[in-house]
Amino acid sequence: MTTVLIIEDERELSNVLRAYLERAGYDVLVANRGDQGLALWESKHPDMVLLDLNLPGMDGIDIARKIRQTDDTPLIMTTARVEELDRLLGLEMGADDYIAKPFSPREVVARVKAVLRRAQKPRSEPAAVIRINDLEIDPQEFTVTQSSNALDLTPTEFSILATLAEHPGWVFSRLQLLEACQGVAYEGYERSIDAHIKNLRSKLDDDSKDPLYIETVFGKGYRFKKEAK
Ligand code: CA
DSSP, rough: OOOOEEOOSOOHHHHHHHHHHHTTTOOOOOEEHHHHHHEEEEEEHEEEEEEESSSSSSSSHHHHHHHHHOOOOOOOESEEEHHHHHHHHHHOOOOOOEEEEEOHHHHHHHHHHHHHHHHHHOSOOOOOEEEEEEEEETTTTTTETTTTTOOOOOHHHHHHHHHHHHSTEEEEEEHHHHHHHOOOOOGGGHHHHHHHHHHHHHHHHHOOOOOOOEEEEEETTTEEOOOOO
16 A cells, blocks of 8 residues: 655644545555654655645755655655745755645645656656767666766656657647646646756756756747757
């Protein structure tokens, strides 16, 4: 059974989320303090974590960093205010998704499913290795090398890069990129793509002002730069 750990100090909210996630077939663990949440994560090894930003005991950001130090458990961060979402997006914590409150529990369940589906995707579908510029992207092994150096990308960053690089020159909207990596898209989450692109650029050492790889197409989205002929 798939286990989801909810770390959320608003008890009413954590109870509602627990009920919805249990109804969707998940095993649910709840912690109402940050330090207890991290302890639960360490002892129970849940399949994914739904993490609030502001928590007593230990901040959500510190918990996310702690988790990311040791593994890539799928992580969805929730925040109380849109201003916090901006702050979060700038922190590059490697979360797989971000959700601003207030949210509907139904949406949260859909996001949990999407993130888990992506993380647990069977790797049996044969897909060709993409070679472009100095990058080699292997969709079966989920590996990316840049001039033969392995890059450490999150599953979301990998999906975005593979989607863009498969069609150099094509412009993808944020919604299309969301769909490509999760199978489900909500307009409200489009800006999380910007955070993933920012992290990708930093890992590729790509300059957004003069990109070698990913170009911003203002008002439209992103595209992978065509190889110079
Ligand atoms: Ca809180």
